Amino acid sequence: MPTPNADVRTLLAVQRTVGALPGAVRTARGLSHLGEHALGWIAVGGLGAALDRSRRPQWTTVVVGAVGAHAASIAVKRVVRRRRPTHPDVRIGVGVPSKFSFPSSHATSTTAAAVLIGRASGLPVAPVLVPTMLLSRLVLGVHYPSDVLSGAALGAVSAAVAVRLEKAAS
Template identity: 55%
Template sequence: MADITAESAPPSGEVAALVAVQSALAGRPGALTAARALSHFGEHSLGWLAVSAIGAAAQPSRRREWLVAGGGAFTAHAAAVVIKRLVKRRRPHHPAVAVNVGTPSSLSFPSAHATSTTAAAVLLARATGLPLPILLVPPMALSRVLLGVHYPSDVATGVAVGAAVAAVVARVDDLTVHRSSGANAEERRHE
């Protein structure tokens, strides 16, 4: 009974913030269409895997960086899924929240889309030299709230987890490259 009463109460806290974002943006031309496109692109990090594969094929001299970005995006997505299964927070379900896209699960925390997009953006910035986190993360994060499938804290935590995964992946890649170049130098010395 308490759960039903809480759901019918006026929105407050994060639900109120979510409803405010939806009220401000949902009526804008193209906003929901763009948000749904981002949702489909980011599903299971498949869009980022495709981007990294295309980049690796198109720019062989930077193949490693492109593939690391794809691997990092997928790793971030997997980390988000593990956290979701541990936390088990339900997606927004207040009557004032419009759910504007389907989801593969009812679990909300953290946003896997925000997690994989942040990791991809940080790691793709290494491959391209472009300010991709600033360009890519805010639209994806905002789209998850606009679509009504995540609370703001789900998205914020997803961004933080994605940045942490990207930092670890970048560090491991740097160490691997350093060890590899050191081993190659050692082999050349003995030839």
């Protein structure tokens, strides 16, 4: 078997350490379901818009940003076409809708949503939620570290674009 590259070695190290913590895989699966197709973030933004009339535009931007980020990640996936981890020591902990891994759509939409939820709510959401989601994708063995880091970067750009669109519309 060939020597694993740095991405695979890091993924395996995360699975051995973080993935071995009590409840880590269960928590990672929960986050996976929440972030699937950005649906959890769409729900949070919709709920915020319904309940917080004074900041409805910002909560609507959460939805726009999460959807836009997810769409951008899918477009990049179709161009790059990087396969998900296949190393025999990687434990896969959840089903996935696509065979492509770069960038992580969960990391992309979660980063965009977390930045925008923090903006709308005034709470420090991104520093807590983003690293947790990124680690969860590694714990579940469905992404390489470079997938989640690139996804987070794309999500941050998507959030910035969503804010610019919101400001241009007002």
